Amino acid sequence: MPPSPLPSTSLPLGHPLPLDEHACSVSLPTWSSVVGYEEGSTEVTEKLACGYPRFVYHPYVLRLMDTALKMDEEFTGKDASSFDCLVLPTRKSALRCHDFLAKACGYFDGQAVSPRLADFGDGVSSNAVRQIIGDSRIKLFSEDNSIDQTIEDVEILYNAESPLRVIDMKAANLHAVIFPAQTVFAIEAKSYWQHTGEVVSSRKAEIALAQLGLGSTSSNSEDNHILKRVTTSFHNDADDWKICKYTKEPYLAFYPSEDESSNDGININPFTGIKDRIASVVNTPSSSVFLTASGMSSIYTALRSARRHNIQKREEASNCVGGIGGTSVVFGFPYLDTLKMCSRPELVPGGVEFFGHGNDSDLQNLEQMLKERSKKNRNGDAGVSVLITEYPSNPLLNCPNLQKLRSLADEYGFAVVVDDTIGNFANVDLIENGMADAVCTSLTKLFNGRGDAMAGSVVTNPNTKMGRWMQEDLELNHSDNEGLWIADATAIFKNSEDFLERSSKINVTSEALADWLNDREEVATVYYPKFTDKEGYNSVMKRNDYGGKHKAGYGGLMSIILHPHICQRTFYDEINVSKGPSLGTDFSLSCPYTLLAHYHELNFAMSYDVQPNLIRFAIGLEDIDELKDKFDYALKKSKLHPKLPRVEMPTSQIRGYCSGNTSSTLTSSVRRPSLPFNFHSFGMRSSSKPFFYTRELSTDATRKPITAAPVDFRCVGSLGSRFSQKNKFGIQHA
Numbered sequence: 001m002p003p004s005p006l007p008s009t010s011l012p013l014g015h016p017l018p019l020d021e022h023a024c025s026v027s028l029p030t031w032s033s034v035v036g037y038e039e040g041s042t043e044v045t046e047k048l049a050c051g052y053p054r055f056v057y058h059p060y061v062l063r064l065m066d067t068a069l070k071m072d073e074e075f076t077g078k079d080a081s082s083f084d085c086l087v088l089p090t091r092k093s094a095l096r097c098h099d100f101l102a103k104a105c106g107y108f109d110g111q112a113v114s115p116r117l118a119d120f121g122d123g124v125s126s127n128a129v130r131q132i133i134g135d136s137r138i139k140l141f142s143e144d145n146s147i148d149q150t151i152e153d154v155e156i157l158y159n160a161e162s163p164l165r166v167i168d169m170k171a172a173n174l175h176a177v178i179f180p181a182q183t184v185f186a187i188e189a190k191s192y193w194q195h196t197g198e199v200v201s202s203r204k205a206e207i208a209l210a211q212l213g214l215g216s217t218s219s220n221s222e223d224n225h226i227l228k229r230v231t232t233s234f235h236n237d238a239d240d241w242k243i244c245k246y247t248k249e250p251y252l253a254f255y256p257s258e259d260e261s262s263n264d265g266i267n268i269n270p271f272t273g274i275k276d277r278i279a280s281v282v283n284t285p286s287s288s289v290f291l292t293a294s295g296m297s298s299i300y301t302a303l304r305s306a307r308r309h310n311i312q313k314r315e316e317a318s319n320c321v322g323g324i325g326g327t328s329v330v331f332g333f334p335y336l337d338t339l340k341m342c343s344r345p346e347l348v349p350g351g352v353e354f355f356g357h358g359n360d361s362d363l364q365n366l367e368q369m370l371k372e373r374s375k376k377n378r379n380g381d382a383g384v385s386v387l388i389t390e391y392p393s394n395p396l397l398n399c400p401n402l403q404k405l406r407s408l409a410d411e412y413g414f415a416v417v418v419d420d421t422i423g424n425f426a427n428v429d430l431i432e433n434g435m436a437d438a439v440c441t442s443l444t445k446l447f448n449g450r451g452d453a454m455a456g457s458v459v460t461n462p463n464t465k466m467g468r469w470m471q472e473d474l475e476l477n478h479s480d481n482e483g484l485w486i487a488d489a490t491a492i493f494k495n496s497e498d499f500l501e502r503s504s505k506i507n508v509t510s511e512a513l514a515d516w517l518n519d520r521e522e523v524a525t526v527y528y529p530k531f532t533d534k535e536g537y538n539s540v541m542k543r544n545d546y547g548g549k550h551k552a553g554y555g556g557l558m559s560i561i562l563h564p565h566i567c568q569r570t571f572y573d574e575i576n577v578s579k580g581p582s583l584g585t586d587f588s589l590s591c592p593y594t595l596l597a598h599y600h601e602l603n604f605a606m607s608y609d610v611q612p613n614l615i616r617f618a619i620g621l622e623d624i625d626e627l628k629d630k631f632d633y634a635l636k637k638s639k640l641h642p643k644l645p646r647v648e649m650p651t652s653q654i655r656g657y658c659s660g661n662t663s664s665t666l667t668s669s670v671r672r673p674s675l676p677f678n679f680h681s682f683g684m685r686s687s688s689k690p691f692f693y694t695r696e697l698s699t700d701a702t703r704k705p706i707t708a709a710p711v712d713f714r715c716v717g718s719l720g721s722r723f724s725q726k727n728k729f730g731i732q733h734a
Contacts, residue, residue: 010027010579016050022202023230024454053201058230059228064174068167069178076160084178084182087175094176094177096145098140101192145346148477171212197292210258234252240252255452270486281499292456293482301474305474306437308325309469326383327353328384329386329414330353331388332398333396338419391428395614396532396559397557399537402418402536420441421440425459426550429540446556449584452491500550507552507554527559528554556583558616562638565639565640566638568613571615576633577589577617583618
């Protein structure tokens, strides 16, 4: 039976994308629905059947959390309503989360106790986070999150008297971290889930509920509600619907959760099959491929490995700068959680240096920083463990100078980790040419294609010294595919059978569409590797056609900025493609990326040329003429007035804007919020000074100023948790 049809048009608010119990995206079809979603409007959030799994807990996961709390109540006798929890895919990930929370909430050093939400009558909202000072202290399972400890003693694992405890759920190897309800623990727990990607998939949650007997034919209505289906309310006349044996309701799941039935027709282990398939494309031994639960967890895995290498170096030397495990470097403006993960001192005690433009000026600043730091050590070590970059970047599709980064890494002894999700390993060679020590990929995206399963991969490079060390390290420290469930692996293995053919078609369609959009008078800027850095991208583009199955190209992702005479909101509302978070699906998918990823830090994003009115497109398998017709219709419908001729203004009348090419002092009435990392811009180290900017001007891919369309800057507090889903802390998206 072929998979159910994938969406090819805009769908109503809250519709799963695709229509499947395990969908990894959800329809946000209008600009106002995106704003309402980010602001936590119940008119929007209550209509969402699901969401991107790292940002929105799947209904099965939420029910699993309730189950964990009931189990904890049975053990401790404490009211379950006084506690909340987070479920993790493995014991080791639960221990890491436990230690993260202890450090993040001040319990480790004894500086805070019973953090809670409170209203002190001083005009601050009752949703403000406050901490009550005390002297409580919680023992960590490991001194550093990169070093795992094997804990078999249940009494050590589960301390009923501790406000923070780990419980073995005795199903699918799941563990839960229990903590006091309505506290900052809830916010930090969601941060851990989101930033590290150590998530429990909907398939794994469903099978765990079944193993716990919570989906049985019990007459208890609450038990039946545990397996409430995501797709039931969208039932149609298609013939591939199933009937839930527990609720008797129709539901749609092309690849089920059961580990036995999901292997029908497969003669090999799906984990092995995925590794072999990736290895054949990347041209490495399959022993160099390591699987993870998500794309973000692949980056977290590589980060932890690089930090272990630095710790080993510190044991062999003294007076090293950079803290335990070294400093991380994020080069170029990345997907938001990469930077947020590296900026957490609980995960990277040595901190992060952020070079957000990723241009030649940032390269010079990076080299200067490395030189200065190396002078502080007798052995010349700069105290940097890893440099993480994207190729190309999301959403600006910039391409950093990998050759120069490789040279600096060899000179100063740090790992180069490249996220190639946007380019994909069939298009760009980062292994055979030795550019990267490890390549991290979200298999959730194009490799899977259907958008119905999550996974990630780390490919270590056998051609570099650091890559070989990381392979040996992961062989020792990476176990159980880091929580990736077998049914998810099965779905991805089956879906990726035609990965090369799909990638090739998307390359051709996307380039043709990008060329067409670049010639449209309504479009101010097209961010696409062919336009942002064609020479650099071509230098690493693959020449292998894989037996005629694939022609390398510039990938399927692009972002656009419309001219001021085009209303970006109307355009987004009118474009008749699927609209929601994620990318790399077989169906085209669009979103106003900056609003979804940086809604509560728009000024920070703008300071790195990521404009609020930027619209991102992940191109799918539709025909080029069909896509052109849809874009043409939306562009015409959103025209406000004829395009006005450009008026050249004297330099003195042009207000300041952010790019990597200026060192001028910028002023505005809005100050950039403080960030927990050092950022480098304007040709100087600027972390020690207030940062001001204006928002009236944008830049195109060549950094030429253009007038930006009006933008609505309605920003409210930070979003994000299950405790966010219930209490409107809200969420951000990829």
